[in-house]
């Protein structure tokens with residue numbers, strides 16, 4: 001049956017077609033919909049689906065399941081693999097039990113990420129294969145095939161969709177789901193499960209041998225496809241292969257084309273291409289992974305062949321598209337370029353529309369209060385989440401990676417900064433990788449204030465639950481972790497809980513934390529407004545009356561529901577009734593109104 | 596060689612229902628037995644930022660429409676029509692909802708919002724067929740302002756190679772049953788606007 005599917009939904013279907021029995025992930029754009037779709041599609045299948053606390057945990061859970069004979073998958077965004085790199089690198093040596101597929105979704109152009117690292121490099125680093133789909137159909141088929149490959153060679157397999165695969169849609173042919181194997185059992189095998197030096201030395205040798213065999217096996221997969229034609233050729237990987245193919249059709253050219261969907265690419269196919277052509281253009285997004293392999297093959301069989309790529313025709317940063325591929329090919333063939341269009345004058349008159357915190361978002365209120373209490377000379381390390389969008393409020397001085405707010409704050413203090421330091425991170429980020437940082441700050445006596453912006457969800461990635469919410473990925477009730485208890489247990493000397501919608505109390509809470517001689521924690525707790533709306537919480541409405549003096553204090557607060565007409569403020573229909581602007585207005589001109 | 600039968604770019608602001616429109620088109624295309632590709636905006640931009648959605652009917656290649664290649668630009672918000680106007684081909688059609696959504700840069704007074712006239716004039720220099728649609732008002736007339744996106748879908752239906760009954764069938768799969776009637780009315784009102 002054909003369905004119009006989002007890439008990530010197609011991947012979930014592929015995992016189910018493979019009879020996977022366990023999936024664990026941590027939310028991260030562009031990967032989050034995979035676990036969410038598995039929850040939707042699970043039905044009565046014998047399948048455990050979880051949001052893990054972080055990516056390292058997710059991968060280790062998946063590894064345990066694999067060693068127990070259950071096909072398993074771990075899902076994450078590309079930078080999540082950095083967090084999971086520790087188990088990942090050694091797993092390659094130890095090997096899997098039942099098939100294990102790691103889905104690491106890359107984000108060329110950083111649509112929603114802090115960097116654009118290329119997961120294929122990780123695959124090379126660990127000597128494991130990586131599947132690089134061009135579209136949702138390939139992503140689904142590769143997800144299923146990944147388990148066979150993983151089992152055949154006893155290695156984990158990376159599936160690396162990019163944003164334009166995970167978040168694209170296409171008509172996809174779907175197959176039947178399979179039930180996971182019955183009665184899995186952990187079989188003891190210390191030689192392959194215990195990473196003692198004496199065990200891993202031969203396993204490294206074995207891995208390197210397997211890597212060669214894997215490359216040979218990948219020669220016959222349908223995603224590595226050679227079409228010989230003219231004496232100029234293109235070798236292109238993943239979605240860039242689709243762009244290159246469209247470029248050839250668009251320009252009506254007679255070029256040879258080798259499309260590659262795996263890392264390593266089969267050297268034999270590359271060799272056949274090189275023997276046929278005098279010149280090749282290598283088209284791939286981000287790192288020259290494929291190009292380097294083409295160069296190596298050329299060196300051994302046909303050094304005179306011209307190889308064009310990252311140096312001259314294809315950028316190494318950002319994402320490619322059809323036009324970039326088309327123009328690279330056109331330039332190679334000395335044909336007319338097709339410049340990207342621009343509307344003259346549009347930029348001049350268009351107001352920027354950056355993403356921003358929602359109307360009524362409690363983070364805005366918490367940051368407002370934080371800034372009031374700590375002042376402009378304080379240092380404000382921040383973290384990864386919706387709140388990073390508040391960078392214009394002067395309370396986001398750093399954002400590096402998950403959890404680095406607390407640790408960077410610690411270093412800023414212990415490195416010698418004497419100004420007040422108030423760092424902030426969300427509840428989900430805190431549970432992901434803030435715990436160790438807080439413990440370290442307590443242990444090493446960093447006098448800082450840590451603010452947990454607790455909106456009881458993982459908001460940025462689409463509102464996934466976590467251990468502080470009391471629910472699992474599948475909606476089952478579970479333990480509800482108390483952030484206050486956790487912080488005290490980790491050594492915080494003072495823990496304050498405030499409701500950011502109560503501005504005065506929140507400012508007072510921040511001041512007490514600021515004045516505390518030691519490690520203080522402020523938990524600013526208020527539900528994310530999107531969650532609150534979905535759960536049907538009653539909504540108030542506010543309006544500005546004739547007492548408005550036009551001082552713009554409420555406008556400067558930055559809620560998108562407050563507008564200024566040049567004279568007076570006005571509240572538009574986006575208002576979610578948080579009431580914070582009313583507490584800011586010195587003229588008491590903002591009042592609750594009946595709807 | 597032409598690599599796509601019909602290229603559509605749908606733009607707006609996070610939360611306006613851009614994805615629903617392309618979902619309906621894509622499903623209808625599958626029902627019609629045509630290959631179809633689409634690309635969406637998820638993640639950070641959904642928080643009140645600009646969103647763009649590409650849909651290519653009768654296409655097996657890139658999920659994104661090329662700059663200057665769109666047969667139709669469907670804009671749920673006028674400033675976004677201009678922001679993404681460069682996608683429009685000279686022979687294409689722009690369908691634009693007239694009601695602005697002010698970005699924070701405007702509400703806080705750091706930038707100003709252009710007039711509808713300015714927006715239309717600049718777009719008309721790019722392409723001959725630029726049409727304003729009072730989609731928000733029509734949606735209210737249909738019973739719910741929420742259905743503004745479906746009014747626009749109705750207008751779009753006249754410009755794409757898919758039969759109306761398949762679009763309506765797909766629509767009934769993606770909107771909750773209790774809103775289906777209002778949404779069908781919205782679709783018809785949108786269609787009538789461009790006829």
Ligand code: SF4
Nearest residue numbers: 358361386459528529
């Ligand atoms: S989604 Fe929730 S947390 Fe994120 S900006 Fe909106 S209200 Fe704030």
Ligand code: SF4
Nearest residue numbers: 360559575576579581
């Ligand atoms: S009450 Fe004020 S601050 Fe809160 S959502 Fe409404 S306009 Fe924005």
